[in-house]
Amino acid sequence: MLFSQLPEDVLYHILSYLDYKSLSRLSQVCKITNRFVNQDVVWRKIARDFLNTGITWNGTDIYPHIPLRERVELAQNWYYGVCKRSIPLKWKIKLLPWLQLDGDILFLSQASSIGAYHLHQESRMFQRSPFEIYSGHQGDVCRFVLTVTHLISGGSDGKILVHSRRSDLPLGLSGHSQEVNCLDSKDGLIISGSRDRTARIWTLTSSFPRATIPMFDRVWSVAINPTLSSFVTGTACCENFSPLRIWDVERSACVCNLGSEFRRGAGVLDIVFESPFQLFTCGYDTFIRLWDLRLSPQKCMMKWEEPHDSTLYCIQTDGNHMIASGSSYYGVVRLWDKRQSECLQFFQLCSDPVSSPVYCLRFSSSHLYAALATALHSLDFRQNPTYIRWHPHSHTSDLSNQEKCIFF
Template identity: 75%
Template sequence: MFLLQLPEDVLYHIMSYLDYRALSRLSQVCKTIYHFANRDAVWKKIAKEFINTGITRQGKDLYPHIPLKDRVKVSQNWYHGICRKEVMLKWRINLLPWIQLDGDVLYLSQAADIGVYHLRPDRGRLQRSPMALFSGHQEDVCRFAVTDTHLVSGGSDGKILVHHRRNGFSVEYSGHNQEVNCLDCRGGLIVSGSRDRTARIWTLSSNFPRCTIPMNDRVWSVAISPTQSSFVTGTACCENFSPLRIWDVERCELLCCLGSEFRRGAGVLDIVYESPFHLFTCGYDTFIRSWDLRLSPRKCVMEWEEPHDSALYCIQTDGNHMIASGSSYYGVVRTWDKRQTRCLEMFQLSTAVSSPVYCLRFNTSHLYATLATTLHSLDFRQGPRPRRSHPLPQTAVGI
């Protein structure tokens, strides 16, 4: 009983020296230690070293309602690629679908509409019909962003629609001459990029562009900094300048270019801000790159190459150690540990038809990915379904 008589801060200090295996064994000693060893404070240090546990580099917990011990268990499946694959939705025609996650709600664009689906992670599938439907574009939706109050979408018709999530009221922003390839929305600020070779800055309070920036190249991706003082554009790299450029929001001026050794046509298809100082990009040159914006000059500090020389359409990070990427052929999704150069696992979502992974999103237990005609789910809480055992023929019984 001497161990249990120690002050709690001493017990925390002792347990901080244990790894996850030792903690799991210790929790089986008695009920009192079991309840103490299952506290999040005991597992927080361990969770920081595992991939996709919801603990960011800044120590922020993205999923405080899920016990850390359970997330560490599921993290082992992420690391070893143990999951159950499900096809959640199918449609007949080829589309360029985009998705966003908001807790247990998934937003999915199909042609000119955006459906809102309630997730049922216990069953690994969506509800049959959407809870809500946002429409208004005359052509397909290319990109959309979800905030606490609004859904902002850009379409092939060159229009931007701002939908209020609660009452469904929408406002049309008509400011691009060609399709809106990309947009981002953060804190009332909207930045859009188009095939018409311009990037435009908007606000939720006005449907007139605050600023139009000539880009001299098609804009494939944009991302607003968490500080909302700057944004990054990724272009098609068909001209003699870097496809990655950072712009000042207030002055609409170029702050700097990132990189200088991009080959022609190595367009940037996705940009992710992990913090105000760390940026991740991917595109046609088959690389994921990490940029440190605190350095002078700002430069790439790490890169990961797609092994099969495929273009990378989309990426997402967990804010700590993990990256997930979607490739251009056969729906290949890869997971990466930033502390390693080689990918952790590969998941091929399509074998019959070759389709890019147009978008992917994940939380601590599931990864969702969209292909041209399907929406897939990878459930990392459990392994693949066991194969059905076929009974022996009647003639073979007793042999």
């Protein structure tokens, strides 16, 4: 019996013992094996071990329209830092921009408005002019979040605007007495935090807050648990309170504090829920921290230190092994593998004397976008492979970006 004539379940079992390079070589044997090997089910187990393939910790696929083999190829470029850099947009004055990605649309805040840009399928770049603009604030937009039906923004004027993505007229919420530093929204629930030392709970059905929580410190970040039962606030840590606290949504009461080792001024600038029980934080203490909320008391399970002692302004994760962080100096973006303690790759997007923090970053399967004070930067990881001889014990830092990769 020929190899290709074996029953499919036997073939799947055999292929489960092969690594990605062996599978790639096998796909070149003939058309029949090529069609069989290129199926997603063959690559799914392998894809879980790579960075940014779209397979999350619980097995969910967030990029189902992209073949898994293609994503594994891209993962090599992410791991070895092989990318093409560009600056799609620049502006003349220094801003504090914010980003969101929604499929093939990128939303970018500039001063008092938010522009929506189409990303082209091939180049993943976008036109210079937005196809839609959301406005209404009297000051700069500080933060905004996207839902399926709405864009919700908070500004330096203390207002919160709810823009319907299907109509032109925004709904104004009562807002705060000072600038709204942070926002999060899920399934009609909105949490806002402000410099006025309060956090507020809102719903889309009312223009008045359901509850106002005195925080006794400036609120820099908020995040709603995917279960919608609780949310987390990150404060400036200038008072005698833990900067990280978990709050019950229904009772508006503090459930617990996270950590006790924060020094004064170690404010938390970004919070990301990766699952209902896993939480990532970063801020002025230069650490990325992973918290496990299933433990009692909740503990920091792992932490990664920014090697140049820079404040970390923002973080994003791929839901599996990769973390991307933005630092406060020279627009440095770092890629981390959770399974390693050291930084995997770093990209310096600006230089002295044009130093700027990375205020926000977002990534897709193939691109990373970073918003700095005067420009939007793009890293394109869809580079053509360079075939080189590579020894597993060689020092990759001596190679150029185009040479730091093992390809099929």
